[in-house]
Amino acid sequence: MPAVHVEVERKFDVPTDFVLPDLAGVDGVAGVDAPEERQLEAVYHDTPDLRLARARVTMRRRTGGPDAGWHVKLPETAGARRELHSPLGRAGRTPPKTVQEPVTGIVRGAPVGPVASLQTRRLVTLLRADDGRVLAEVADDTVTGTAFAATPDEPATVQVWRELEVELVDGDEAVLAAVAERLVAAGASPSPSPSKLARVLTDRLAAVDGGPALPKPTKKTPAGQVVLAALATQVQALQDADLLVRTDQADGVHDLRVACRRLRSILAAYRPVVDRARTDPLRDELKWVGTELSGARDGQVALAHLRELAAAQPDELLVGPVIARLQQAEIKDAEAGRRAAARTLAGARYRQLLDDLHALLDDPPYGDRAGDPARPVLADAVRRAGKRLRRRIAAAQDESASGSLHEVRKAAKRVRYTAEVAAPVLGSRADALVDRMKTVQDLLGERQDTVVTRDWCRRLGMAASAAGENGWTFGRLHALEEARATAAEAGFWELEPTLSKAVRKAGKK
Template sequence: MATHRETTHREIEIKREVSAEVAMPELSGLPGVTAVETLEAVALEAVYLDTPDLRLATAGLTLRRRTGGPDAGWHLKLPVAADERTEIQVPLGPDDEPVPRELAAAVRARVRAAPLAEVAVLRTRRTVHLLRDADGRVLAEVADDVVTSRAPGDGEVRLDAWREWEVELAGGDRALLAAALTLVEAAGATAGSPSKLARALGPRLVAARRDAGYAAPTDPRSAGAVLTAYLRGRRDELLAQDPRVRRDEPDSVHQMRVATRRLRSALATGRTLLAGEPAAQVRAELSWVAGLLGAARDAEVGRARFAELLAQEPAELVLGPVAERLDADRADAYAGALGAVHAALDSDRYLGLLDALDALVAEPPLTKAARARASTALPRLVRRDWNRLARAFRAASLAGPGPDREHLLHEARKAAKRARHAGELVAPSAGKPALRFARATKKLADLLGLHHDSVEVRSVLRRVGEQADLAGEPTFTYGRLHALEQARAEGIEERLPALWDTVSARRRRRWLG
């Protein structure tokens, strides 16, 4: 969770290297800029910390302790996009203080049991130009940095020096950023390393990325190579969401849950391509994490649904403190579930899962079947998941109304999700037919998901309504909302046969063989 010591902001910037003799271009002609204020140059020193094998830098994260300038403090930067990062700042303490607990927690999934130590020291003489609009608002900052770096390595120290221009948006938009990029490149600036730290580390970082399993596969056309690349991507998504969940950022629980489900689905679909127990053990542990995330996500979805339902109700039909009771119930459920998630993320069991997942991605125990051409081998695996979905949907369709049918529809939803993820997995080799298959099964899974959400909402309404009754409060509104949700679920069930006919059309499955 975020603390009162932290400040967080989204950083959108571009960097370009430039030779010492090149003059800064005239910045006042940029769109929307009416004045340029040049600040006095400042001296900055940043000590970057990482593990011996550069786990943070390999993943695009930077952790540093900066002194000098207006933003002195501890900084952790988490990648969002190519030119966009989330920066978390914590004030400086004593010179010998360890990494602040907030930042240590945010990188725990990457660092695990490895020690953090100095990997580079950068000294920068920075001159900042503030780009202001007619109202005096700062649209962007253009920094002219002269940098020297020292990066200790295996028995040697790497020294470097360079100059770069950095354009960071403040109140401006991406059109201004694009115009600034055009301007500085016209003046002679060129693309260099993605960050100062990457430039300072040089070949050491390249080697670390290779050792972490980012090298190109031996045969990218094989089924095993496609599966491994997919697993690597979903592993990276899981690790990217970890610090967001720890900080309880919006939608983070949902996105981390999606990453775990995609990993589990891929391991299930590709189980004949992976030998031994490691993959099965990883899949089981992912199920544990997904279950904890699912409890938090269900509470989150329920809370939003109750707010939506009550907002649509006429005021005269809301009798008693219904909104307060329902919101408090779901808020308490979310807090409890999120607490369980946070405890799990700090556990040795979870860190062991991440180690096992890394090992699986770096050196997958591929079977002989994994050497087969992906374009022919993988569709057969998707066909198996399709058959599983067809059986599950048929069983749900034949069941009568009631809890058994609700359970079977939920099982069909899970099968539809796996089929969708299987389509995404094989898309690099199967192309558009697989993507169309994934989109179709996603529609089915989404509709079944709305049905499952309705089941959960009705369960909460019954329970909270009983609590209200025991407290002597009116229960009319709980019954009304329950009836509305039941009608909604029945409406969803009426739509399912037509959607199934569309999803199961032979033309959508011809590529499966």
């Protein structure tokens, strides 16, 4: 398995004659080591159309320095980037399978090969605390970057520049900010380029990034353009979530399921804009993915909640090894969920879905109303979704079937996702509808969660009894979850009379 390194750094452009200032006086820095020179070479790998670079991911084989090996850098989140490290191995031109696996959902079977190389003369200066700890590392890099030609008849392009990187080691953001301030005062400037590779591949990226960003939609913008932009956003969200799942990150499965649900809702709500003959099969496949991953997510949420609930009970009401049994169930369920997610994402069916989604974006199957002004088309879609919600609510009022409110919840999601697409054109009324549907989702989602938690209480209570333990506490937890379901349901019915008005306001043309 690759080792994981979390990188928190800032990059600066500097002129060739820049002189690194004395950093010993920076707040928190007690000592500065003498600079150490390193010679680094990195060969970057990507698909011919730069799918990794466009997804803000880099894959390189680095030699020289203490971290030689294969590196996969993931997109930045909250100011940090995770970097997966694997040994160099024997492969030079072809990344090993273990290196490529985390980015399979981005590459999607396209060949991966060298696209650029960087030769770097690096002067490393370590900044230390008064107890000798290394707070940060300042790398003064003179870089020769070569972008390999996209086709055999084109020449390679070469750039030379100098830059600084300040990376935290055992310091905090305050140290990073203080060092950055000192460097800027000495003439450095924050780098506009997110990475060395992006700088080298600027021209090639411009040729494949799909052109300039679309302008902000207006009521006269063609409906097809608005819907296609929404679909592209969700395909990107699915791809980002795929990467989280493959690297075992929190909320990866949740984010992937949400992206699938949003895509399904958009394709259904906007059938007059995108032809259902092409999109209905995609909706079926997106539903399949969500179903395959449901166990991985539902059990995680249910057992985490039950552990918190049990921990909040008075000691005298915890009869038997309740906490231990919940912990064991959570561990087993999480492992089963990871295996199920891995099987789903590794299969040919899922890979075909990814290809089909990207093909949809590349060649949109526009319907009859794709060329119409966006405002009336989007308003119609919101009203249709609202009618569907009213039908589900009426069914829930007329019958007491246990699944009826779950259908209301799904219809509310459809309204929300439809309104989110329309909000840039329909404005604040659509935003208000989105907020109202979020509240409905929260209430009915909480109610639905208790369906899962109560099933776990029943199963764990029976297992405890079979093992000779007292299952009383699991019965108590079940009763508490019943009360939570009742409260959530009451909250929904209190809110329900306001929903039709919110839909009507948002759906005005």
